[in-house]
Amino acid sequence: MKSAVETLNPTRVRLTVEVPFEELKPSLDAAYKKINQQVTVPGFRKGKIPARIIDQRFGRGAVLEEAVNEALPKLYEDAVNEGDLKPLGRPEVDITELKDNETLTFTAEVDIRPEFEIPDYSGISVEVDAIEVPEEDVDKSVEQLRERFASTTPVERAAAEGDVVTIDLEASVDGEVLDDGVASGVSYTIGSGELLDGIDEAVTGLEAGGSATFSSELKGGSAAGREAEVKVEVTQVAERELPELDDDFAQMASEFDTLEEMRADSRKRLEQMKRYDQAQQAQEKVLDELLGLVEIPVPEKLLEEEISTRKHNLENHQLAQMGMDLEGYLKLQEKTAEEHDAELKEQAERGIRTQFVLDELVGKEQVNVGQEELTEHLMRRAQSSGMSPDQFAQAVVEGGQVPVLVGEVARGKALAVVVEAATITDTNGEAVDLSEEDETAETVTPAAETPSATETADETAGADGDDVKPSETTGA
Template sequence: MKSAVETLNPTRVRLTVEVPFEELKDSLDAAYKKINQQVTVKGFRKGKIPARVIDQRFGRGAVLEEAVNDALPKFYTDAVNEGELNVLGQPEVDITELKDGELLAFTAEVDIRPVIEIPDYSGIEVTVDSIEVSDEDVDKSVEQLRDRFASTNPVERAAAEGDVVTIDLEAKADGEVLPDGVATGVQYTIGSGELLDGIDEAVTGLEAGGEATFTSELKGGAAEGKAAEVTVKVTQVAARELPELDDEFAQMASEFDTLDELKADSRKRLESSKQYDQATQAQERVLDELLKLAEVPIPEKLLAEEINTRKHNLEHHQLGQMGLDLAKYLEIQGKTEEEFDAETKEQAEKGIKTQFILDELVNKEKLNVNQEELTEHLMRRAQSSGMSPDQFAQAVVEGGQVPMLVGEVARGKALAVVVEAAKVTDTNGEIVDLDDEDDDEAAETVEAADSTEAVEADTKAEDKAEEKADKNEA
């Protein structure tokens, strides 16, 4: 076999392959054997039809077609390996010559990973938010905890904002009560915005036994999106009472004995959270600067597939779980379809560039992923998917997603190398030391830029788990 590689552009090549006919012998034998099992000829036992009879009865062309289809993948793979190509996706194959007994010639056009020159990233400088926790931040955190321990007591007065009212609801559309438009004994906190638009105004000022009618667009049910006439009746008004902020509250709401200890712990937690956010911000900004420095051509076909995959994942997985369609999502986001398409393309381009350049950096720095790193990453991914580590691991293995997870960790380690070499300062001008940050956090940043693989891995893992659960039930 002879092959040659022609570079069409930085991300696409054409392979020209010539195969001597004798190299088709195994595939020709396999073709005759396959046809033998599929056809019957009077006078011959099934599977024992001579090759010359098959040629006469069914045509030599049918045998050659079967043999070529069988042999092409091997010859294509051999040509790819000979050319040391890193191919992407499926090739477009064209048979240019097929001379029985003499020669098979074909061309294959395919996208390849571009050759990327890793830029000098030692001069990257970024600025991130400083870690500042104010007394107000601590007070807000403690107040949120206090709010969770609030109690409610019935009162004999008109309902006001912050009160918890028990209500009965009846929704009508076109004068008819909707099949799913009646609810009783619903508890609602006035001002929370958790029910229908207009309900806060309707119930505010009502006492137990009071009733009001208002018009609102239904957010769910059979008449979702329609304007309905809603009658609300208040059956109870209860005031929320917050516990006193003292040592007794600290003992009730935490493991601490005093309020001062509780506040100190809240400050520590807020600082830790802001430190994590700062590290993530540094990684994101360093990655953006790295992408600006590198020339990364993108295969058009790969970009189109990436855009379609992102749209599919959003519509059929993320939005589906929230009970939304794309139109409703765009309405909530205040975006046009054109704006959404432009953003999706931009995100897809960034994701591909991120993967290409970090993979190249993995190879250049000879970065490896050990079992402990992979296990830690897998456990974090399992937690985010809502599955147990064992379930997620088994589903990942069965779905063939292990290489994908290894790639995520490796790219995270590559990004960590770049971050370590960069100069990171906060808004106060202080140098930020990120040496203690986990490589797995960098992997999260990589996932955020290249979310398609992450969503696909989680989706396939969940699908595998569901399939297994269905089989067990059966």
């Protein structure tokens, strides 16, 4: 077999492969054997039909087509290895010449990983927010805990701000009550802003048994983003009573003996959250700086697939779970379809470039992934997916996605290497040490919840016979 590689652009090549007919003999034998098991010819036992009879009855062309389809995956793989290529996705194969008992010639166009050099990243310097926890943040945290321990007492008076009302709701659009616009026995704290715009004004001043109607834009459901007439009926008004902020409250609401101890713990927790946010911010900024140091062309088809995948996940998973369609989502986001598409393209392109550069770093820095690291990552992914670790692990194995998880961990570790080499200071001019936060690095890698087109394409390219077949227009 002879093969030649023609570079069409920095991310796409055309392979031309010429195969002597004798190399097709194993595939021809397999083709005759397969056809033998599928057809019946009078006078011959099943599986014992001579090759010349199959040629006479069913045509030599049918045998050649079967043999070529069987041989193509291995021939393509050999050509890829010979050319030292890193293909992305399925190739477009075209049989250009098939001479019986002479030669088979075919071409295969395929996207490849672009070649680039990882630049010196030791000079990267970024600034992040300083970790500061003002007293008002601690006050707010303690107040939220206090709210959780509030008690309610039914009262016979008009509802006021801060009261908890039990209400029934009925939403109508264009005069028709929505199937998913009816709710009974809803508990709502006036002034919390947790329900529809306009509901606070509607229920304030109503006693039990009172009702009102108001207009509001629906935030979710089948009519998300549309204006609706909402009827609200108050069935109960209850007054909220907050516990005193003292040591007794601290002992009731926490494991601490004093209010001061509980406040100190709240401050510590807030600091930990801000430290995590700071680490995330540092990694994002370092990654942006790294991407800015190197030009990485993005394969057009791969970008199209990534955009399509992200759009599908948004519309059919994320928005579907919220009971919202794309039109309602865009209205809430105050974006046009064009702005959304442009943003989606930018995110997809950045995600692909990020994967390329981090994968290159994995090789350059010789990053390895241990079993313990993989297990910890699997546990985190299972938690975010809402599945048990056993269920998630089974789904990963059955879906052949273990290499995807390994890649995610490896990219996270590769980014951690760059972050460690970078100079990171906070807005107060203090040096920031992220040595204890390196496990969060993986969270900024693209497609953290769903394998991206980049990952799946790498794994499926040339993996089996279904991936490499001649196009329908070749007449093979």
